[in-house]
Amino acid sequence: MEIKKEVTIYDLAKELNYSPSTISRALNNHKSISKKTIKLVKQTAERVGYRPNNLAAGLRNNKSKTIGILIPHINRPFVSTLISGIEEAARKAGYNVLISQSYDDYKNEVNNAHTLYDSRISGLIVSLAMETTDFAHFQQFVDQGIPIVFVDRVPKVFNSYKVVIDNYSAGYKATKHLIEGGCKRIAHFAGSQHRNVYEERKKGYIDALKEYNLPIEKELIIPFKTLSFEEGKKVTKKLLEMKNPPDGIFSANDTAAVSAIICAKKMGVSIPEELAIIGFNDDPISSIVEPALSTMSHPALKMGKISAKRILDHSLKDLDKLLSEVSVLNTEVIARASTKPIS
Amino acid sequence: MEIKKEVTIYDLAKELNYSPSTISRALNNHKSISKKTIKLVKQTAERVGYRPNNLAAGLRNNKSKTIGILIPHINRPFVSTLISGIEEAARKAGYNVLISQSYDDYKNEVNNAHTLYDSRISGLIVSLAMETTDFAHFQQFVDQGIPIVFVDRVPKVFNSYKVVIDNYSAGYKATKHLIEGGCKRIAHFAGSQHRNVYEERKKGYIDALKEYNLPIEKELIIPFKTLSFEEGKKVTKKLLEMKNPPDGIFSANDTAAVSAIICAKKMGVSIPEELAIIGFNDDPISSIVEPALSTMSHPALKMGKISAKRILDHSLKDLDKLLSEVSVLNTEVIARASTKPIS
């Protein structure tokens, strides 16, 4: 199988008796090239099947029109929708999207950051691994003026773009929703306290309890490792076997919340009467489980689009300036059958 | 903000008094470079924070170590898991992964194929858009000897790598499962007949009916556009309002199947006694819905890994030769509560 020779701007130049510079400028709509020439060049390019070589352009510009994504796991509803939003915005702007998953492992995150850097991406979108506390692997991007957008799971200290929801407020709202439904003993399924999202949700939970003069009980605040289905079932079983079991659960994600519903039902505990449950994320399973899970909305698509936009707009900006813009999106309680109506 | 000068192999060359060629070869473990030199070069590279420029290497080699993915929608369980599998295998081999979604639109698919080509990917993994019937946009890859792996939704005619499940057999098994549970009138939620997956599932369905001497009734074979939740509800309602409603449904995906369960329950139809339902894919919702949905397994992660492997191994192969290998994976009935046990 012979490989066809690719057509380059040099071929176009020869064909049209122009210099490669003119071809290049014509293809990029450079203002110093006449409309007529531009049209001619583009038509010819189309006709002969010219395709630009991003690698060559990228090398020359020292940056490819590519956004890199570094997330824990692709195959989770929130993340895949986030990526979808990024991809859509990026593609509209003529950018490609590189993905990599850390599997919530710090070392993978470091390696992937380097690998993405090697492709001279023009921006990086990151959702941190569960236990990442050191951010040196992002420094090289900063050194090169490459914008970083942290999304959802963001560092507290690192100076950069951030796109988040108000997790504190969300935790507060979720807990308040349970309280207003009549819950007196509310357990919390908490994620890693290294991560802002889980730390803040927990704070919101605690402050809501305080607000309503409910006691904060250590044994009702369960630290999870991964907020998985299995973990959720185990924890729920233990909780319900307590002499004084909780009458409400605020879970930091839907997966664990759904497992709680299933476990509680199996144990004959009625939902929401004996145990009200609210989750987080509005995953597809949350509206399918029975009773349907009340949860907090999580605008994944929008967060993705905003993140991409931050990067796309970055080059237009005064450097130094707005490098640390934080976008905080709103979330709301999605009340369904797993919690009681406000009494 | 000043941008730090990046360190290149030329800097390493100067630092170590070697030529750039030697540095390059050392970094790539070329056999003609002494172990000592290799070690020295790599240590120095590490120390001074050298990072290779993929764009430069890619330009020279006319191919970047990158796998391109072209799928309809990222945020679907099957697809995001497929991507996860691809990403994992690719990264292990030092490859990056570019993603793009067609949104099941032919024109997007064409554009994205070109855009991915522009990045000189070393292989393309495609799951076709719903209505794609022309494959000219893939020709440029063939012309350049760039391997294409079609996965799940594959063309019938295009000569290329393919990774699929045996959809015919799966359709047959699913239908047989319903029949053996006692169903006599089985409806089928069918997808676009342009796509192998849906066409073959339907054939399997039909042949199973024939096998068991059940009549094939046109009005029970429902052509869906997108197999969405909304579509599923509408169709189910109509079906159940027939004078002679079906007692079983084989849906070509889980989304529509779950919607059927929910709709049937709402209408007071008992599942599986009056209506047995089996879906396809084993999406997370299928085990959460009540009654839990029987479905066909769909080895997304494995399909992803195999697809990536095809591309990674491609360069090792005799060209011309095995360019059209087809990998067919097995699927099984996952029997749950939405179908009756074999009688």
Next chain:
DNA sequence: AATTTTTACGCAATCGGTTGCATTAATAAA
């Protein structure tokens, strides 16, 4: 008509690795 400005384009260097073809030094074989 002479001068200035604008328009439209070309020249050539550059981005950072890679690699075929030397070349030199070191080792082995004769």
Next chain:
DNA sequence: TTTATTAATGCAACCGATTGCGTAAAAATT
């Protein structure tokens, strides 16, 4: 010791697009 090999490295061209600077021709201005 001489010659043949082998090992280790350097030279220089190349990949394809971009862009600062220069220039000729056309248009505008005086």
